[in-house]
Amino acid sequence: xxxxxxxxxxFGDEFSLIVAFIIGIGFGFFLERAGFGSGRKLAAQFYFTDxxxxxxxxxxxxxAMLGVFYLSWIGFMDLSLVYLTPTYxxxxxxxxxxxxFGFVIGGYCPGTSAVACSTGRIDAMVYFLGIFGGIFVFxxxxxxxxxxxxxxxxxxxxxxxxxxxxxxxxxxAVVVMAVGAxxxxxxxxxxxxxxxxxx
Amino acid sequence: xxxxxxxxxHEAEHTHMKPQPYxxxxxxxxxxxxxxxxxxxxxxxxxxxxxxxxxxAAVAVNAVAPAYAQSNEFYSEYLGDGTKxxxxxxxxxxxxxxxxxxxxxxxxxxxxxxxxxxGPRVSVKYRLIFAFAGGMLMGIGAKLARGCTSxxxxxxxxxxxxxxxxxxxxxFAGAYALAYFLRRQWT
Numbered sequence: 001x002x003x004x005x006x007x008x009x010x011f012g013d014e015f016s017l018i019v020a021f022i023i024g025i026g027f028g029f030f031l032e033r034a035g036f037g038s039g040r041k042l043a044a045q046f047y048f049t050d051x052x053x054x055x056x057x058x059x060x061x062x063x064a065m066l067g068v069f070y071l072s073w074i075g076f077m078d079l080s081l082v083y084l085t086p087t088y089x090x091x092x093x094x095x096x097x098x099x100x101f102g103f104v105i106g107g108y109c110p111g112t113s114a115v116a117c118s119t120g121r122i123d124a125m126v127y128f129l130g131i132f133g134g135i136f137v138f139x140x141x142x143x144x145x146x147x148x149x150x151x152x153x154x155x156x157x158x159x160x161x162x163x164x165x166x167x168x169x170x171x172x173a174v175v176v177m178a179v180g181a182x183x184x185x186x187x188x189x190x191x192x193x194x195x196x197x198x199x
Numbered sequence: 200x201x202x203x204x205x206x207x208x209h210e211a212e213h214t215h216m217k218p219q220p221y222x223x224x225x226x227x228x229x230x231x232x233x234x235x236x237x238x239x240x241x242x243x244x245x246x247x248x249x250x251x252x253x254x255x256a257a258v259a260v261n262a263v264a265p266a267y268a269q270s271n272e273f274y275s276e277y278l279g280d281g282t283k284x285x286x287x288x289x290x291x292x293x294x295x296x297x298x299x300x301x302x303x304x305x306x307x308x309x310x311x312x313x314x315x316x317x318g319p320r321v322s323v324k325y326r327l328i329f330a331f332a333g334g335m336l337m338g339i340g341a342k343l344a345r346g347c348t349s350x351x352x353x354x355x356x357x358x359x360x361x362x363x364x365x366x367x368x369x370x371f372a373g374a375y376a377l378a379y380f381l382r383r384q385w386t
Contacts, residue, residue, distance in 0.1 A: 024298075033230070064245075098337075109349070130338065
């Protein structure tokens with residue numbers, strides 16, 4: 001058992017920042033490769049004409065999920081040392097909805113807007129400024145929404161713990177669900193392409 | 200301003216090399232997943248984006264109104280205890296990497312182009328107003344949800360975090376719910 005390396009003090013904070021930069025390069029590279037520097041391509045997800053957002057997101061989740069699962073199963077990685085953001089159900093439901101609104105109105109999410117900015121998208125630069133505007137608004141009203149922000153706490157909890165079923169079973173269920181979603185996405189895209197060809 | 204931007208769009212289409220097609224989405228997704236896995240294995244944490252922007256916002260507020268920033272619980276958390284620069288932060292360095300990585304990929308594929316992403320039916324000005332409004336909603340939502348598509352949906356999704364999955368479902372629900380009303384902007 002020797003991963004996560006950082007948690008086993010294999011290197012210090014200074015080096016972790018270099019790791020952050022390199023991992024960020026990989027993240028940005030693949031986002032751009034997928035076409036996520038384009039707001040139109042991202043928004044097309046919500047009109048069923050190009051389901052790349054779903055395909056990329058779920059293949060990434062499945063890849064990382066299976067990797068984490070197998071690496072901890074063979075004893076290489078201690079899953080309990082991987083950081084979990086604590087769940088606060090109500091604010092995360094409302095936050096998710098607002099984020100979804102922002103996605104289809106603005107055309108990006110924060111990560112994809114960074115990539116779109118660096119490839120010259122002017123709307124993404126304006127969007128990026130908008131995010132700061134939103135953060136300032138949130139900071140300003142924070143004293144008033146603080147109670148809601150900390151409401152419905154569930155702690156650091158995973159789906160297997162919540163449903164009380166084995167981790168491997170849930171991993172399998174997510175894979176099945178993802179494959180089903182991919183098939184539906186391919187079918188939906190073809191159907192929309194036919195519909196648009198008829199117009 | 201909008202006239203000038205339309206000219207930029209027009210010119211870019213003629214002077215730049217033909218951009219290469221995007222990669223297969225499943226292939227890009229697997230690449231993204233491998234980067235995320237690597238982050239778990241090396242660091243014990245996933246990816247993020249909005250956190251770095253919050254650090255920048257907190258530093259900006261602190262520069263203008265230090266007393267207000269330090270008394271505000273939301274900002275003070277991102278400013279730290281003052282023993283080191285708030286910018287010496289994992290997410291800040293990661294997001295600088297995202298910008299560099301995106302530029303590299305775009306440059307290699309001939310996709311660097313000053314342009315505005317929009318459907319043919321709306322003006323540049325209309326699009327930019329919506330971009331700003333969408334960014335604001337995103338900023339508020341990401342702070343309320345304790346993360347965005349990167350830090351919550353992707354990162355928490357892969358380790359089966361309850362809040363992340365609920366959040367992800369709500370993002371899609373919210374976007375699909377409004378899509379009809381915004382069709383002029385995109386289609």
